[in-house]
Amino acid sequence: MALRNNSDIVGTFQVFPAAPTLANFEKIFNDPVWYQAFGNSMSYVTINTLVSLLVAVPAAYVFSRYRFLGDRQLFFWLLTNRMAPPAVFLLPFFQLYSSIGLFDTPLAIALAHCLFTVPLSVWILEGFFSSVPTELDEMAQIDGHKFPYFFMRIFLPINRGALGVTLFFCFMFSWVELLLARTLSGSEAKPIVVVMTRTVSASGLDWGVLAAAGVLTVIPGVVVVWFVRKHLVKGFAMGRVS
Numbered sequence: 001m002a003l004r005n006n007s008d009i010v011g012t013f014q015v016f017p018a019a020p021t022l023a024n025f026e027k028i029f030n031d032p033v034w035y036q037a038f039g040n041s042m043s044y045v046t047i048n049t050l051v052s053l054l055v056a057v058p059a060a061y062v063f064s065r066y067r068f069l070g071d072r073q074l075f076f077w078l079l080t081n082r083m084a085p086p087a088v089f090l091l092p093f094f095q096l097y098s099s100i101g102l103f104d105t106p107l108a109i110a111l112a113h114c115l116f117t118v119p120l121s122v123w124i125l126e127g128f129f130s131s132v133p134t135e136l137d138e139m140a141q142i143d144g145h146k147f148p149y150f151f152m153r154i155f156l157p158i159n160r161g162a163l164g165v166t167l168f169f170c171f172m173f174s175w176v177e178l179l180l181a182r183t184l185s186g187s188e189a190k191p192i193v194v195v196m197t198r199t200v201s202a203s204g205l206d207w208g209v210l211a212a213a214g215v216l217t218v219i220p221g222v223v224v225v226w227f228v229r230k231h232l233v234k235g236f237a238m239g240r241v242s
Contacts, residue, residue: 001211009207024212034213037195040106041175042220044191047110048117049170055114056121056166061151063122064129065137075126082119086179089115093184104186112180117170124169128162164228171224175217192217 001009003020028034063075093112097103102111132155140150156163175193182194196213199206 001207002215004208006204006206006208024208025216027209028212028216033190033195033198034192037190037192038216040185040189041191041193044106044110044113044181044189045171045174047107048113048174049167051110051114052117052121052170053163053166055118056125057156057163060122060125060129061155063126064132065134075122078119078122082116082123086116086177090180090183093180097184103184104189106189108184109181109189109191110174112184113174113177117173120169120173121166124166125159125162128159128165132158161228161230168224168228172221175221 002024003022004014004017005021005023008014008017008019063071089112093108094103097105097108102108136154136158137150140154145154178193181191182197185191185194192213196210196217199210199213
């Protein structure tokens with residue numbers, strides 16, 4: 001569809017375009033709005049992924065290594081945040097960001113997405129971290145390694161697959177999420193998923209441009225999947241459910 005014009009798309013069914021054209025891609029590349037939207041999406045996706053990892057990694061380590069009063073209840077509470085529908089938080093986020101001047105910024109969307117990606121990240125990472133024997137921590141302590149050295153140079157490299165899987169889930173959720181991104185953005189921070197809705201007008205739906213934009217927005221996800229492909233199955237299977 002990305003290589004066909006609209007009249008050809010709605011006129012006849014073809015598995016392969018008989019007269020392929022790059023006109024749909026030219027419309028996107030010649031419109032600066034698409035560049036700005038792609039940059040906005042990359043900005044808040046990157047912020048969300050970094051913040052989620054910075055918060056979830058130490059939290060998951062604590063859940064995997066220590067037992068304290070209410071740990072299971074706290075862990076379940078984190079998961080309930082992920083279960084809540086995004087529509088519940090639309091009005092509170094909109095009012096909060098409007099009052100503090102964060103509305104229509106990539107940071108606003110990134111922080112809103114963290115409400116869902118942080119619990120998911122903690123759940124995934126805790127499953128991976130729990131599979132690492134605690135004897136490793138004890139051996140590092142006996143060898144005289146300080147905790148920061150052990151954590152950054154030994155523990156995290158061992159769990160680099162877990163970090164890759166977590167990065168993938170954070171990236172994909174934030175990259176394709178539409179409801180919060182559309183509500184919390186105006187004209188300046190409009191992401192690519194929102195700009196794609198511009199293909200709908202009074203004259204109908206511009207199928208060709210929409211398909212071309214879909215092809216371009218899939219590419220970053222394919223790149224991320226390529227780097228973490230070996231760890232995805234393990235990431236789906238692990239995680240504490242008790």
